Amino acid sequence: MQTPVRRVPSQPKVRVPATLEEALEPAWLSAALADVSGGKTVTEVETVEVIRTVATKVRFAAAFEGETCKRHFCLKGLLDVDAMTARGGPTCVLEADFYGKVAPVVDMRVPEAVALVIDREAQQAVTIMRDLIADGATFCSALDPFRADDALQSLDQLSRLHAKSAFLEGADWIRPRAAELAKMTYVTPAMLQELLDGPRGDNLSSRIRSAARLSSAMKALAERDAGRPQFMIHGDAHAGNLFRTGDGTGVIDWQLLQRGGWALDVAYHLNAVLPTETAEAEERRLLGEYLAMMRGRGMAMPDEEQAWAQYREAVTYGFYLWSITRRVDPPIIVQFVDRLGKAAMRHDSFGLLGIS
Numbered sequence: 001m002q003t004p005v006r007r008v009p010s011q012p013k014v015r016v017p018a019t020l021e022e023a024l025e026p027a028w029l030s031a032a033l034a035d036v037s038g039g040k041t042v043t044e045v046e047t048v049e050v051i052r053t054v055a056t057k058v059r060f061a062a063a064f065e066g067e068t069c070k071r072h073f074c075l076k077g078l079l080d081v082d083a084m085t086a087r088g089g090p091t092c093v094l095e096a097d098f099y100g101k102v103a104p105v106v107d108m109r110v111p112e113a114v115a116l117v118i119d120r121e122a123q124q125a126v127t128i129m130r131d132l133i134a135d136g137a138t139f140c141s142a143l144d145p146f147r148a149d150d151a152l153q154s155l156d157q158l159s160r161l162h163a164k165s166a167f168l169e170g171a172d173w174i175r176p177r178a179a180e181l182a183k184m185t186y187v188t189p190a191m192l193q194e195l196l197d198g199p200r201g202d203n204l205s206s207r208i209r210s211a212a213r214l215s216s217a218m219k220a221l222a223e224r225d226a227g228r229p230q231f232m233i234h235g236d237a238h239a240g241n242l243f244r245t246g247d248g249t250g251v252i253d254w255q256l257l258q259r260g261g262w263a264l265d266v267a268y269h270l271n272a273v274l275p276t277e278t279a280e281a282e283e284r285r286l287l288g289e290y291l292a293m294m295r296g297r298g299m300a301m302p303d304e305e306q307a308w309a310q311y312r313e314a315v316t317y318g319f320y321l322w323s324i325t326r327r328v329d330p331p332i333i334v335q336f337v338d339r340l341g342k343a344a345m346r347h348d349s350f351g352l353l354g355i356s
Contacts, residue, residue, distance in 0.1 A: 109250030142240030
């Protein structure tokens with residue numbers, strides 16, 4: 001796949017909308033999309049679909065003055081949220097910066113962003129993209145069961161991101177999120193234990209289900225990972241953040257873009273998207289395929305045994321991330337904690353990190 005020639009999105013000097021109603025105002029969209037339309041006025045806005053998770057994604061069609069066909073877009077941001085949720089604004093700024101700075105230089109399939117509305121002082125942003133669904137793409141569900149061949153396609157996309165890690169030089173805005181996650185205090189050990197004692201931990205051993213051990217393992221992983229070569233990684237590559245077109249798999253949702261070891265992405269990805277029995281049978285082969293991709297792109301990688309050990313340790317990252325997750329549909333949380341927890345069990349991830 002040749003490196004795509006992507007237009008750098010415009011960054012219009014307009015306010016960041018706080019509500020869905022504001023985001024779909026024709027006057028606001030006229031200003032936000034002025035560079036896209038050549039300054040034409042938006043005369044009509046049709047809401048196609050609204051998807052509310054933590055952030056809101058709204059698919060809409062806009063009619064521009066003098067044009068007979070509507071154009072289709074998707075806008076993503078924190079809309080109609082409470083003050084606590086609004087504190088997550090920096091992740092929206094991070095995602096906007098991915099589309100403005102990283103996407104133009106990485107040969108991956110990602111949505112085409114056309115406008116980024118960023119308020120750096122308030123740390124809020126919305127991203128306006130072309131509507132992939134209107135262009136024929138389909139989005140994967142977080143619960144979609146991937147086959148090994150499906151995972152190979154998505155690993156190829158991740159390897160293209162990882163192979164551009166020279167971008168990290170001078171890009172201090174891409175932070176070591178795993179290390180920060182290990183230090184965070186808003187989920188206390190008692191809260192984490194309560195979560196693990198719920199349905200998400202039903203099929204896991206008492207050792208893996210221990211909040212104290214999991215927290216210690218996450219801290220040990222972050223410390224070990226910080227001493228290894230740093231890569232530009234996605235950080236949240238489960239099936240719900242992937243889409244498919246006639247050309248293959250693509251990747252969305254860049255709110256956890258970070259720097260860290262390659263294994264954080266690969267171990268999380270494979271054990272999140274693959275059913276447990278498939279991961280157990282195929283993960284070592286798929287890891288070998290990933291290493292070959294990276295070496296083919298000129299990247300120095302550890303040998304197979306060292307890579308396998310790093311992979312086994314790194315399962316802890318995805319397991320911890322989903323163990324502390326609360327504001328996602330319960331069936332998704334249960335499946336990911338189950339898959340990643342079972343992976344931590346079979347790989348003895350805690351033991352490799354020195355946690356007894």
